[in-house]
Amino acid sequence: MSDIIRIAQYGLGPIGIESLKLAATKPWVEILGGIDIDPAKVGRDLGELTGLPSLRGRKVYYALEHLLEHGRPDVILHTTVSKFAAAFDQLAPLARQGISVVSSCEELLFPQLNNPCLAAELDELCQLGGSRMIGTGVNPGFVMDVLPVCLTGVSREVRAIHIQRVVNAATRREPLQRKIGSGLPGEEFSRRFRAGEAGHAGLRESVALVAHCMGWKIGEIIETGEPVIADHDIQTQYLSVKQGLTCGLHQFASAAVDGRVCLTLDLKMYLDAPNPHDAIQIEGEPPLNLVLQGGVAGDQATVAALVNTARRIRKASPGLKLMTDLAVPCWS
Amino acid sequence: MSDIIRIAQYGLGPIGIESLKLAATKPWVEILGGIDIDPAKVGRDLGELTGLPSLRGRKVYYALEHLLEHGRPDVILHTTVSKFAAAFDQLAPLARQGISVVSSCEELLFPQLNNPCLAAELDELCQLGGSRMIGTGVNPGFVMDVLPVCLTGVSREVRAIHIQRVVNAATRREPLQRKIGSGLPGEEFSRRFRAGEAGHAGLRESVALVAHCMGWKIGEIIETGEPVIADHDIQTQYLSVKQGLTCGLHQFASAAVDGRVCLTLDLKMYLDAPNPHDAIQIEGEPPLNLVLQGGVAGDQATVAALVNTARRIRKASPGLKLMTDLAVPCWS
Numbered sequence: 001m002s003d004i005i006r007i008a009q010y011g012l013g014p015i016g017i018e019s020l021k022l023a024a025t026k027p028w029v030e031i032l033g034g035i036d037i038d039p040a041k042v043g044r045d046l047g048e049l050t051g052l053p054s055l056r057g058r059k060v061y062y063a064l065e066h067l068l069e070h071g072r073p074d075v076i077l078h079t080t081v082s083k084f085a086a087a088f089d090q091l092a093p094l095a096r097q098g099i100s101v102v103s104s105c106e107e108l109l110f111p112q113l114n115n116p117c118l119a120a121e122l123d124e125l126c127q128l129g130g131s132r133m134i135g136t137g138v139n140p141g142f143v144m145d146v147l148p149v150c151l152t153g154v155s156r157e158v159r160a161i162h163i164q165r166v167v168n169a170a171t172r173r174e175p176l177q178r179k180i181g182s183g184l185p186g187e188e189f190s191r192r193f194r195a196g197e198a199g200h201a202g203l204r205e206s207v208a209l210v211a212h213c214m215g216w217k218i219g220e221i222i223e224t225g226e227p228v229i230a231d232h233d234i235q236t237q238y239l240s241v242k243q244g245l246t247c248g249l250h251q252f253a254s255a256a257v258d259g260r261v262c263l264t265l266d267l268k269m270y271l272d273a274p275n276p277h278d279a280i281q282i283e284g285e286p287p288l289n290l291v292l293q294g295g296v297a298g299d300q301a302t303v304a305a306l307v308n309t310a311r312r313i314r315k316a317s318p319g320l321k322l323m324t325d326l327a328v329p330c331w332s
Numbered sequence: 333m334s335d336i337i338r339i340a341q342y343g344l345g346p347i348g349i350e351s352l353k354l355a356a357t358k359p360w361v362e363i364l365g366g367i368d369i370d371p372a373k374v375g376r377d378l379g380e381l382t383g384l385p386s387l388r389g390r391k392v393y394y395a396l397e398h399l400l401e402h403g404r405p406d407v408i409l410h411t412t413v414s415k416f417a418a419a420f421d422q423l424a425p426l427a428r429q430g431i432s433v434v435s436s437c438e439e440l441l442f443p444q445l446n447n448p449c450l451a452a453e454l455d456e457l458c459q460l461g462g463s464r465m466i467g468t469g470v471n472p473g474f475v476m477d478v479l480p481v482c483l484t485g486v487s488r489e490v491r492a493i494h495i496q497r498v499v500n501a502a503t504r505r506e507p508l509q510r511k512i513g514s515g516l517p518g519e520e521f522s523r524r525f526r527a528g529e530a531g532h533a534g535l536r537e538s539v540a541l542v543a544h545c546m547g548w549k550i551g552e553i554i555e556t557g558e559p560v561i562a563d564h565d566i567q568t569q570y571l572s573v574k575q576g577l578t579c580g581l582h583q584f585a586s587a588a589v590d591g592r593v594c595l596t597l598d599l600k601m602y603l604d605a606p607n608p609h610d611a612i613q614i615e616g617e618p619p620l621n622l623v624l625q626g627g628v629a630g631d632q633a634t635v636a637a638l639v640n641t642a643r644r645i646r647k648a649s650p651g652l653k654l655m656t657d658l659a660v661p662c663w664s
Contacts, residue, residue, distance in 0.1 A: 022488055142486050146660060150482050153640055153661020154474050154633035156354055213662050284663075285636075286629035290622065297618035301486035304617075308485055324660045328478060329485020330545050331616075 008073040011080035032071040034060040078103035082201040095125035106202030108135025113208040123320035140202035160283040167269040174238040181246040189227035218255035228270040247271040340405040343412035364403040366392040410435035414533040416443040427457035438534030440467025445540040455652035472534035492615040499601040506570040513578040521559035550587035560602040579603040
């Protein structure tokens with residue numbers, strides 16, 4: 001196995017561009033090119049798109065087969081969609097080609113939750129083709145799932161796990177500021193949340209991953225979403241929200257074993273949220289009480305999780321993997 | 333691979349007894365027996381030693397070969413010594429027999445630091461015999477090494493890592509209360525520390541493991557140890573310390589890359605220490621600031637780390653392993 005990992009970037013939105021830029025700084029990475037279906041991006045030079053002279057001469061291709069004419073990546077960083085079912089058609093050809101994938105697709109953190117048959121099919125394709133695939137990020141992918149699981153490594157007993165995350169969305173990228181419903185009337189946010197058109201993707205997958213690791217046979221995952229209403233006029237780099245309108249969301253998921261609630265995930269992401277932080281309480285022996293003061297800055301860290309995982313996934317056996325199957329996360 | 337793991341306990345001091353008791357509660361464990369050279373323990377019934385009726389009929393043997401006459405363990409929980417060189421003669425026969433080991437031996441966290449040749453030899457024996465060996469625990473083994481490494485999984489860049497641990501030793505087992513020098517004149521503690529007869533084992537190994545994971549080529553690890561002097565008379569469950577005498581230690585280790593300090597580990601373990609906690613700061617992008625309020629209770633959690641690792645190590649390839657080589661720590 002060569003020390004150099006040949007990487008291509010699938011999806012060149014804000015997260016894709018940032019992950020490409022970070023990957024390009026690593027001495028163990030060779031960037032081959034990008035894939036995006038956006039006609040405004042196809043054919044463009046990655047050096048120009050990213051502002052990195054070292055990427056000059058690498059192009060954006062419309063499809064995998066065009067990229068493959070110019071080189072064969074070991075790992076693809078995949079940053080296109082949130083739903084596994086939508087990602088599947090992009091991932092299956094990569095699995096067949098034996099190309100490994102690290103994806104920000106939120107449902108891919110635990111694709112068995114919503115699409116067990118499709119997950120089994122992708123796992124089989126990976127094993128046949130010799131590729132590894134994984135979903136990761138910061139949330140889902142770290143603060144509300146992998147980190148609490150890691151903490152239980154020193155637990156004699158775990159009775160319940162409670163996780164809180166408070167994000168000041170004013171410090172985040174524009175798509176996220178819009179995704180949380182900024183500027184909508186509260187009722188419209190609630191309608192869109194119920195229709196699956198607003199809200200944070202992946203909270204249920206975090207619940208499912210933690211429960212899986214604890215060996216808990218949970219019942220239905222209960223999820224609620226409420227708008228957070230601005231109590232003052234808010235102006236961010238990208239948008240403004242009048243007092244009385246939605247400035248973010250309060251999303252909550254829980255699961256129970258035999259009627260006893262053992263997992264709660266409480267997520268607040270709104271503009272100007274005070275005291276952003278991540279907190280984890282493990283009820284058990286010993287009791288554990290973790291706080292990440294200031295929280296984990298989302299976009300920067302999501303990109304880091306993708307690139308750091310690209311090196312580690314190559315050491316796993318072929319298949320569709322969970323983050324908790326891989327070696328301890330590590331900067332690389 | 334059967335779901336049941338046959339376990340034997342090597343070393344039946346306080347930590348050994350506790351790890352045996354915890355392992356015996358797991359549905360995936362079958363306890364075969366114990367090994368200890370203490371004549372007062374050899375031949376005794378584990379049910380009687382532990383107070384657990386379920387262990388009646390399992391015995392303490394003087395040597396591995398006597399245990400093997402009664403059954404063959406998959407994994408041995410090893411809790412005898414702190415120094416890898418002293419553990420080697422106990423571990424080598426297990427490696428040859430293909431029996432895996434999870435050990436609390438502090439130097440085994442990163443045995444390459446003090447004994448690279450012996451570590452290479454043990455690794456080879458493990459690979460030949462098909463066994464896996466690993467050193468783990470809480471400190472070393474988690475709060476000052478594995479947890480900070482895990483945290484960097486979401487780091488774009490890591491410039492330095494600073495870790496503090498404050499333990500109220502009055503809540504810990506008797507051997508630990510004595511090991512930290514309780515009751516000694518300060519000068520005598522310092523003499524013993526310099527002679528390697530007092531102090532916490534494993535701090536340098538934690539430094540070495542973190543540096544290894546970060547890919548940092550560090551220079552010499554600098555370690556200092558000072559007595560903490562009691563500012564009042566202290567009475568614990570096991571001993572008493574007069575004001576003016578040693579009631580614990582302040583140990584500090586650091587390492588630099590090219591003259592720039594990139595790792596500091598600051599450990600205070602003393603009787604009646606206020607505000608026990610663990611804290612980790614990652615200097616980098618993003619900055620990360622973790623606090624475990626109250627800290628991780630040492631003895632309970634050390635035992636948990638041993639037993640939890642017993643299940644995970646079986647999935648690793650044969651060899652002498654590091655905790656960061658295994659899958660994410662997890663309660664099991």
